[in-house]
Amino acid sequence: MAAVDTNATIQEKTTAEPVRPLANFPPSVWGDRFLSFTLDNSELEGYAKAMEAPKEELRRLIVDQTMDSNKKLSLIYSVHRLGLTYLFLQEIEAQLDKIFKEFNLQNYDEVDLYTTSINFQVFRHLGYKLPCDVFNKFKDNTSGAFKEDISTDVKGMLGLYESSQLRTRGESILDEASSFTETKLKSVVNNLEGNLAQQVLQSLRRPFHQGMPMVEARLYFSNYSEECATHECLLKLAKLHFSYLELQQKEELRIVSKWWKDMRFQETTPYIRDRVPEIYLWILGLYFEPRYSLARIIATKITLFLVVLDDTYDAYATIEEIRLLTDAINRWDMSAMEQIPEYIRPFYKILLDEYAELEKQLAIEGRAKSVIASKEAFQDIARGYLEEAEWTNSGYVASFPEYMKNGLITSAYNVISKSALVGMGDIVSENALAWYESHPKTLQASELISRLQDDVMTYQFERERGQSATGVDAYIKTYGVSEKEAIDELKIMIENAWKDINEGCLKPREVSMDLLAPILNLARMIDVVYRYDDGFTFPGKTMKEYITLLFVGSVSM
Ligand SMILES: CC(C)=CCC/C(C)=C/CC/C(C)=C/COP(=O)(O)OP(=O)(O)O
Ligand SMILES: [Mg+2]
Ligand SMILES: [Mg+2]
Numbered sequence: 291m292a293a294v295d296t297n298a299t300i301q302e303k304t305t306a307e308p309v310r311p312l313a314n315f316p317p318s319v320w321g322d323r324f325l326s327f328t329l330d331n332s333e334l335e336g337y338a339k340a341m342e343a344p345k346e347e348l349r350r351l352i353v354d355q356t357m358d359s360n361k362k363l364s365l366i367y368s369v370h371r372l373g374l375t376y377l378f379l380q381e382i383e384a385q386l387d388k389i390f391k392e393f394n395l396q397n398y399d400e401v402d403l404y405t406t407s408i409n410f411q412v413f414r415h416l417g418y419k420l421p422c423d424v425f426n427k428f429k430d431n432t433s434g435a436f437k438e439d440i441s442t443d444v445k446g447m448l449g450l451y452e453s454s455q456l457r458t459r460g461e462s463i464l465d466e467a468s469s470f471t472e473t474k475l476k477s478v479v480n481n482l483e484g485n486l487a488q489q490v491l492q493s494l495r496r497p498f499h500q501g502m503p504m505v506e507a508r509l510y511f512s513n514y515s516e517e518c519a520t521h522e523c524l525l526k527l528a529k530l531h532f533s534y535l536e537l538q539q540k541e542e543l544r545i546v547s548k549w550w551k552d553m554r555f556q557e558t559t560p561y562i563r564d565r566v567p568e569i570y571l572w573i574l575g576l577y578f579e580p581r582y583s584l585a586r587i588i589a590t591k592i593t594l595f596l597v598v599l600d601d602t603y604d605a606y607a608t609i610e611e612i613r614l615l616t617d618a619i620n621r622w623d624m625s626a627m628e629q630i631p632e633y634i635r636p637f638y639k640i641l642l643d644e645y646a647e648l649e650k651q652l653a654i655e656g657r658a659k660s661v662i663a664s665k666e667a668f669q670d671i672a673r674g675y676l677e678e679a680e681w682t683n684s685g686y687v688a689s690f691p692e693y694m695k696n697g698l699i700t701s702a703y704n705v706i707s708k709s710a711l712v713g714m715g716d717i718v719s720e721n722a723l724a725w726y727e728s729h730p731k732t733l734q735a736s737e738l739i740s741r742l743q744d745d746v747m748t749y750q751f752e753r754e755r756g757q758s759a760t761g762v763d764a765y766i767k768t769y770g771v772s773e774k775e776a777i778d779e780l781k782i783m784i785e786n787a788w789k790d791i792n793e794g795c796l797k798p799r800e801v802s803m804d805l806l807a808p809i810l811n812l813a814r815m816i817d818v819v820y821r822y823d824d825g826f827t828f829p830g831k832t833m834k835e836y837i838t839l840l841f842v843g844s845v846s847m
């Protein structure tokens with residue numbers, strides 16, 4: 291009998307597939323449908339030309355000195371809700387500077403709740419801290435509660451509800467207003483009809499301030515047709531603007547979908563979530579302005595790399611492979627290819643090539659630093675993901691402070707916000723980049739919202755899969771509270787982080803709103819994706835609805 295080749299059997303044993311934490315994520319709902327779009331540039335230019343006339347007419351209205359200030363603020367509110375502020379920013383700020391300077395609380399004595407709330411929202415959205423005292427007169431002096439009689443004023447209640455989302459720390463009247471109006475609006479919504487019913491339903495589902503600007507603009511156009519019709523030029527400009535943006539965004543989605551397919555990630559790493567339209571929607575949420583087209587494409591690619599990385603660490607690699615891959619990402623050198631497992635080499639090569647290409651392109655503009663900042667943040671998150679994997683591998687449950695220190699990094703909002711800067715052009719000055727690198731409070735708040743909202747919605751799924759580190763379990767362990775109390779506490783932290791973001795967007799700002807908007811909008815996208823469920827792993831509700839609204843239907847107006 292031939293000697294048993296023990297080496298062979300040992301060899302067989304060691305090459306047997308290791309046990310992998312596969313997640314069997316639901317497949318993409320979109321397939322290749324966004325690849326077939328073809329952009330007709332003459333159609334795009336046609337919309338741009340047609341926008342000129344209504345744009346000039348609207349500009350004249352905005353600067354019209356004869357218009358009553360409440361009417362002017364109401365017009366600016368509709369302009370803002372339709373996503374058109376960026377076309378008139380100087381004119382709008384000049385008007386608001388003037389009206390804000392004349393502010394006097396007595397002027398609001400006779401102003402109704404709805405008008406007061408429109409004024410409040412316009413000023414706060416544009417960065418002016420109109421005092422929340424303007425709402426004091428709607429409270430009963432003796433009981434201190436909101437007067438019951440305002441609860442029949444549905445439009446006023448809706449305006450107060452939307453206003454309360456813009457509160458900062460210490461504005462307790464707006465904390466009360468948020469819950470008071472939400473309760474009242476929920477109690478009447480089923481008896482409402484027409485546009486008002488749609489308006490209340492939409493705000494209760496997601497207030498404008500927490501929504502995705504591009505989608506909110508489309509919903510405003512549908513649900514507030516009367517307000518949009520007050521000026522013909524506003525209606526016309528909004529329609530043409532939506533048509534222009536739709537073509538440009540469908541082309542961007544085609545470009546990133548084609549890139550993803552050409553890179554063959556679904557074949558080389560088939561265990562990952564196939565979510566290209568969802569990640570493009572996420573990045574579109576950061577900035578929809580036409581001038582940020584290239585920025586969206588770059589940021590989408592880098593965020594897709596993050597999905598590959600996160601799912602590799604969470605749903606496929608062994609701890610040994612994770613250690614080798616993290617070391618390779620720290621080394622950031624093609625020579626590290628041989629140390630990492632076969633299946634992840636294509637990803638590693640594409641990652642390094644893509645960043646090298648970006649660095650070369652941006653060096654021409656003298657802005658390679660923004661690429662370096664993004665790359666370093668990418669290396670940082672790989673180390674953060676390794677830390678989580680080590681905890682899971684050893685069964686260690688981190689203390690809450692320890693978890694959060696790592697969790698702000700694994701929120702991915704540092705690397706995504708820095709990646710969003712890469713294609714934004716000259717607005718990203720040295721000072722702007724230094725501000726981001728200083729890890730400002732507004733960015734930390736957005737990271738906290740991302741980390742904790744995601745944990746609140748995914749911790750059961752992740753706990754079942756043996757992941758020991760989530761914000762919920764760390765909080766329970768550290769403070770010895772029940773799961774429900776832990777979740778309630780995390781939600782309070784999220785609410786306070788929103789107040790910090792609101793504060794950070796008020797003048798005088800540390801950097802221009804162009805640089806704050808991606809951070810604010812990243813927080814908004816967490817509400818879009820995780821308010822009701824884990825809308826990214828299971829994207830069949832909100833994300834599917836938003837992708838259909840923006841990229842499948844046509845702008846039927
Ligand atoms: C954490 C978070 C919401 C990040 C949002 C930014 C973003 C799109 C990151 C890319 C990786 C990703 C989709 C994580 C969310 O899923 P997950 O629940 O698997 O993330 P986790 O493994 O960090 O919990
Ligand atoms: Mg994950
Ligand atoms: Mg993860």
Ligand SMILES: [Mg+2]
Nearest residue numbers: 744745748752
């Ligand atoms: Mg999660």
